[in-house]
Amino acid sequence: MGMTFEKLIKKELEQNSSDIFPLIFEDQKYWVKQARATQSSSLHKFYYFLFPFEVLLPVKAKTAQEALQFETNKLKQFNELGITTPHIAYQDEHVFALEDCGKNINSFIRKRDISKERMYFFIDALLETLAKIHNNGLFHGGAQARNFTFKDDKVYVIDLEDSFEESIDLELLQFRDLLLLLLSLTKTRASFDMDYEYVIEKYIALTNNSSFKMRLKQLASKISWLYCISQIKWVKKLLGRDVKGFFKLIKALKEL
Numbered sequence: 107m108g109m110t111f112e113k114l115i116k117k118e119l120e121q122n123s124s125d126i127f128p129l130i131f132e133d134q135k136y137w138v139k140q141a142r143a144t145q146s147s148s149l150h151k152f153y154y155f156l157f158p159f160e161v162l163l164p165v166k167a168k169t170a171q172e173a174l175q176f177e178t179n180k181l182k183q184f185n186e187l188g189i190t191t192p193h194i195a196y197q198d199e200h201v202f203a204l205e206d207c208g209k210n211i212n213s214f215i216r217k218r219d220i221s222k223e224r225m226y227f228f229i230d231a232l233l234e235t236l237a238k239i240h241n242n243g244l245f246h247g248g249a250q251a252r253n254f255t256f257k258d259d260k261v262y263v264i265d266l267e268d269s270f271e272e273s274i275d276l277e278l279l280q281f282r283d284l285l286l287l288l289l290s291l292t293k294t295r296a297s298f299d300m301d302y303e304y305v306i307e308k309y310i311a312l313t314n315n316s317s318f319k320m321r322l323k324q325l326a327s328k329i330s331w332l333y334c335i336s337q338i339k340w341v342k343k344l345l346g347r348d349v350k351g352f353f354k355l356i357k358a359l360k361e362l
């Protein structure tokens with residue numbers, strides 16, 4: 107008789123220092139995630155005070171156990187609503203294990219040699235999934251491409267641990283989701299430019315959150331001074347690929 111799944115997890119936890127790691131049990135792959143507290147640092151809160159941008163909105167402080175409860179409950183809730191999440195194979199107060207649900211979508215779309223067709227296949231799939239979350243009156247909390255996976259023609263939603271103070275509007279959290287998704291798209295190394303207007307129009311068509319277009323435009327105009335600096339010749343030369351990608355998004359938002 108082999109080791110039970112629980113014992114294997116406990117054994118791996120003793121050797122493994124990372125919060126999340128893959129694990130094979132009886133030829134099946136799982137991901138083990140350890141409970142950890144969620145909080146924003148004081149520096150983060152100070153930044154948010156100086157620059158009240160949606161992406162910087164501090165997360166609610168939760169203990170490790172609260173965060174684990176929150177994430178596993180939300181995974182189950184999503185599944186019941188038809189928003190695909192990985193099945194929880196094991197759970198106790200310190201750790202939970204999820205069935206493997208493929209590679210994260212960022213790992214597909216960041217590729218230099220990705221075709222336009224494949225890129226927009228994934229973008230459409232991401233937007234349809236995010237819209238389903240939002241149309242159910244919910245938010246993701248970390249809607250970057252790396253927190254969605256793809257397997258057997260299905261998108262899975264993962265990493266649902268972050269939550270926010272109850273006083274915060276759902277609409278703000280949904281706007282923040284869209285912003286995080288857009289920001290994560292700037293990291294691609296694809297050979298073609300990303301059509302952000304397409305992404306935004308498609309999101310709005312799917313959700314009816316039509317005010318978000320103006321909100322994105324306003325956000326871009328708030329930091330347009332930064333954009334102007336980035337366009338100075340010698341500054342431009344100093345900027346890395348990621349930062350240039352970020353300013354391409356800002357330019358597209360300004361022009362919405």
Ligand SMILES: Nc1ncnc2c1ncn2[C@@H]1O[C@H](COP(=O)(O)OP(=O)(O)O)[C@@H](O)[C@H]1O
Nearest residue numbers: 126137192204205206207208210252255264265
């Ligand atoms: N069930 C799963 N199936 C496939 N990959 C997973 C799964 N859970 C986590 N991962 C991988 O591990 C990464 C980190 O997991 P995540 O839950 O997002 O933790 P974190 O809060 O550290 O970002 C993901 O981006 C994904 O690549």
Ligand SMILES: [Mg+2]
Nearest residue numbers: 248252253265
């Ligand atoms: Mg993650």
